[in-house]
Amino acid sequence: MKIEMNISSSNFPLLNWIVVLLLNFALICEADPRISESGLICGTNRTTAAIIIPQFVKLMEVVSQRVTDNNWGNHGVNSTNISIYALANCYQDLPHQDCLLCYAASRTRLPRCLPGKSGRIYLDGCFLRYDHYNFFNETTDSAEDRVNCSSSNGVATGQELATLNASTGNLIDEMTKTAVANGGYAAANLNGVYGLAQCWRTLSTSGCKKCLDKASRDIKGCLPSRDARALIAGCYLRYSTQKFLNDPSGNSNGGISKGVIVAIVLGVTAFTMLALSAAYTARKRSLRRKQARINLGKISNSYKKSSLNFKYENLEKATNYFDPSTKVGQGGNGSVYKGTLPNGNVIAVKRLFFNTRQWVDDFFNEVNLIHGIEHKNLVKLLGCSIEGPESLLVYEFVTNKSLDQYLFDKDKVKILSWEERFRIIVGTAQGIDFLHGGSEIRIIHRDIKSSNVLLDENLEAKIADFGLARCFGADKTHLSTGIAGTLGYMAPEYLVKGQLTEKADVYSYGVLVLEIVSGRKSIAFAEDSGSLLQTVWKLYTTNQVTEALDPLLKGDFPREEASKVLKVGLLCTQASVALRPSMSEVVQMLTCEGYQIPEPCQPPFLNSNLLAGGSIKSSIRSLVSNALYKLDESSSYATTTGSSSMQSSSTGPHKSDEFLLKESENRK
Numbered sequence: 194m195k196i197e198m199n200i201s202s203s204n205f206p207l208l209n210w211i212v213v214l215l216l217n218f219a220l221i222c223e224a225d226p227r228i229s230e231s232g233l234i235c236g237t238n239r240t241t242a243a244i245i246i247p248q249f250v251k252l253m254e255v256v257s258q259r260v261t262d263n264n265w266g267n268h269g270v271n272s273t274n275i276s277i278y279a280l281a282n283c284y285q286d287l288p289h290q291d292c293l294l295c296y297a298a299s300r301t302r303l304p305r306c307l308p309g310k311s312g313r314i315y316l317d318g319c320f321l322r323y324d325h326y327n328f329f330n331e332t333t334d335s336a337e338d339r340v341n342c343s344s345s346n347g348v349a350t351g352q353e354l355a356t357l358n359a360s361t362g363n364l365i366d367e368m369t370k371t372a373v374a375n376g377g378y379a380a381a382n383l384n385g386v387y388g389l390a391q392c393w394r395t396l397s398t399s400g401c402k403k404c405l406d407k408a409s410r411d412i413k414g415c416l417p418s419r420d421a422r423a424l425i426a427g428c429y430l431r432y433s434t435q436k437f438l439n440d441p442s443g444n445s446n447g448g449i450s451k452g453v454i455v456a457i458v459l460g461v462t463a464f465t466m467l468a469l470s471a472a473y474t475a476r477k478r479s480l481r482r483k484q485a486r487i488n489l490g491k492i493s494n495s496y497k498k499s500s501l502n503f504k505y506e507n508l509e510k511a512t513n514y515f516d517p518s519t520k521v522g523q524g525g526n527g528s529v530y531k532g533t534l535p536n537g538n539v540i541a542v543k544r545l546f547f548n549t550r551q552w553v554d555d556f557f558n559e560v561n562l563i564h565g566i567e568h569k570n571l572v573k574l575l576g577c578s579i580e581g582p583e584s585l586l587v588y589e590f591v592t593n594k595s596l597d598q599y600l601f602d603k604d605k606v607k608i609l610s611w612e613e614r615f616r617i618i619v620g621t622a623q624g625i626d627f628l629h630g631g632s633e634i635r636i637i638h639r640d641i642k643s644s645n646v647l648l649d650e651n652l653e654a655k656i657a658d659f660g661l662a663r664c665f666g667a668d669k670t671h672l673s674t675g676i677a678g679t680l681g682y683m684a685p686e687y688l689v690k691g692q693l694t695e696k697a698d699v700y701s702y703g704v705l706v707l708e709i710v711s712g713r714k715s716i717a718f719a720e721d722s723g724s725l726l727q728t729v730w731k732l733y734t735t736n737q738v739t740e741a742l743d744p745l746l747k748g749d750f751p752r753e754e755a756s757k758v759l760k761v762g763l764l765c766t767q768a769s770v771a772l773r774p775s776m777s778e779v780v781q782m783l784t785c786e787g788y789q790i791p792e793p794c795q796p797p798f799l800n801s802n803l804l805a806g807g808s809i810k811s812s813i814r815s816l817v818s819n820a821l822y823k824l825d826e827s828s829s830y831a832t833t834t835g836s837s838s839m840q841s842s843s844t845g846p847h848k849s850d851e852f853l854l855k856e857s858e859n860r861k
């Protein structure tokens with residue numbers, strides 16, 4: 194107890210340093226989400242229309258929340274029409290952040306089994322399964338259980354094999370015992386062989402034993418392979434001569450492993466001894482400041498002199514000490530507060546989650562660069578504070594709310610007219626175009642979405658949150674914080690291959706345009722972004738422009754212009770990077786009369802057969818790899834409009850789809 198208090202409130206600089214170092218060390222060591230795939234098993238049983246995409250997505254959202262809270266989660270729905278159950282379970286040695294990433298990866302890959310089949314996927318760090326019956330206490334499954342005797346690590350021979358054989362046998366028996374006794378998890382290391390055993394958290398002790406017994410029997414058959422995994426209905430077992438565990442002895446559920454805790458405790462104890470002779474009087478505030486200065490080290494003089502430098506105390510006062518009532522938003526990297534400076538200027542202060550020595554210099558350079566960027570459609574960055582106990586960014590305050598609140602909130606402040614929407618669409622394009630090439634530095638936003646477009650008092654679009662992505666170890670935090678919010682906007686090549694170019698922004702912009710025009714949200718998960726793109730695409734190709742537009746417009750828009758905007762939106766969301774226009778071309782398309790706009794092809798993630806539950810061709814089994822396939826095949830592929838459509842499927846479209854689809858049916 195006493196020791197812990199010392200960690201948080203001590204004013205002994207060295208101690209803080211040690212803690213900071215150890216924490217950083219822990220983060221570096223444990224930054225492997227282990228997302229390589231050891232088995233994807235799609236059920237042999239076709240589940241009749243029971244398992245369908247919208248229900249699957251809803252279910253996964255619940256599970257996702259539970260995984261965020263507990264590192265595992267399950268949920269089931271059983272009503273007259275639909276019965277679907279899902280379970281996600283990270284292996285217990287995986288730190289929380291990595292667990293979220295692993296879950297996200299499994300969540301993206303599992304839909305390869307959709308629409309008709311149940312599925313389970315084993316990654317090296319986590320497990321995810323859905324099925325049409327309650328499988329939560331299922332231990333083994335003779336039809337689907339398997340082992341993966343991976344050959345990537347080679348096979349042992351001769352003396353090595355004898356040792357491996359002996360060690361592995363003992364290791365596995367030992368782990369099985371430990372796991373059954375310790376709530377379903379064990380990790381160990383014996384003579385250079387590492388092992389991990391994990392039962393799903395829904396199993397009883399006896400169920401866990403039954404499952405691991407089978408896993409042990411099966412996995413022993415993998416010898417002489419140096420690496421093997423048993424993928425059983427109720428559990429996972431792995432051995433390897435390579436260290437794949439985060440901490441073989443630990444059982445940490447959170448971010449810090451046992452070893453690190455031990456080190457911290459030792460360090461703390463040592464310094465507590467020294468501390469006994471030191472006076473302990475400083476007040477809390479000055480303590481925090483001093484601690485921060487130590488954490489951050491020496492801050493460059495250029496920063497101190499810079500006009501970008503805001504004093505932490507001033508920002509604290511401006512926001513009334515970050516009073517919750519001044520909070521105006523919550524972004525991926527931090528919360529945003531409204532504040533008023535002594536001179537009366539109103540500002541927005543973003544409180545960042547991250548604050549470590551490593552990125553302070555980078556961060557300041559970045560702020561310095563971005564500060565120079567000024568455009569009517571970009572939110573202006575006024576400066577930052579990096580000396581205080583946490584890092585803050587200061588932006589101009591934009592009076593009105595973000596675009597998503599205008600488009601999707603139930604009780605809207607105001608329904609945007611066509612002219613207003615068009616101006617927002619053009620303004621956003623000009624803002625992004627400026628980021629891409631309007632100044633000396635080239636900035637890819639990476640996170641264009643309706644909640645990042647703010648509207649000022651004249652309903653002029655202002656893009657927020659650009660340029661700092663590079664500071665945040667971008668993709669990792671991006672994914673983990675953006676699982677729910679951003680996937681629907683991510684370009685397939687960025688989502689799947691991590692390829693980042695300006696064209697990724699163009700794709701997100703295209704999705705945004707279609708949202709603004711249709712008044713419908715692109716659903717969070719990749720495979721579902723199909724439903725917005727698909728609906729619009731279908732209506733566009735059948736020339737039903739009116740049906741594609743937000744019904745709240747009540748038909749009040751110039752048809753030709755609306756058709757042009759839809760076309761631009763579809764062009765921006767082409768699967769092939771080469772077919773997407775650049776942002777400057779987009780601006781011209783929108784603003785120049787008579788600009789020749791090429792005809793778009795079908796956007797990615799679409800296959801009406803898939804959505805309707807029809808037959809699946811093996812080459813397009815995966816909704817994601819479907820997009821990839823199209824990427825690789827590049828420009829031309831046949832469209833499938835007019836074949837089986839969503840209307841005729843028994844699968845019950847999304848609520849928001851329903852309206853449009855019914856509308857379009859009525860017109861026929």
Ligand SMILES: *[C@@H]1O[C@H](CO)[C@@H](O)[C@H](O)[C@H]1NC(C)=O
Binds near residue numbers: 229233343345
């Ligand atoms: C077995 O696991 C390895 C390593 O994760 C993976 O590369 C391989 O594809 C897996 N084999 C099967 C059949 O899934």
Ligand SMILES: *[C@@H]1O[C@H](CO)[C@@H](O)[C@H](O)[C@H]1NC(C)=O
Binds near residue numbers: 237238336
């Ligand atoms: C299909 O699922 C049912 C349960 O719904 C099960 O009884 C049956 O054995 C399964 N058939 C196959 C071939 O797996």
Ligand SMILES: *[C@@H]1O[C@H](CO)[C@@H](O)[C@H](O)[C@H]1NC(C)=O
Binds near residue numbers: 272273274
């Ligand atoms: C069940 O399906 C029937 C027709 O397929 C439909 O009328 C009914 O509303 C559905 N009930 C629920 C709870 O979804």
Ligand SMILES: *[C@@H]1O[C@H](CO)[C@@H](O)[C@H](O)[C@H]1NC(C)=O
Binds near residue numbers: 273326
């Ligand atoms: C699901 O509901 C059906 C009937 O509504 C029932 O027969 C079945 O036992 C239920 N399954 C579970 C796991 O509760």
Ligand SMILES: *[C@@H]1O[C@H](CO)[C@@H](O)[C@H](O)[C@H]1NC(C)=O
Binds near residue numbers: 327330
């Ligand atoms: C699994 O759970 C179901 C109900 O959820 C129960 O009927 C069944 O007996 C359980 N099986 C085992 C092996 O515990």
Ligand SMILES: *[C@@H]1O[C@H](CO)[C@@H](O)[C@H](O)[C@H]1NC(C)=O
Binds near residue numbers: 358359417
């Ligand atoms: C491994 O050890 C078992 C006895 O524990 C023995 O029966 C088996 O032949 C050994 N396998 C190899 C490949 O050495």
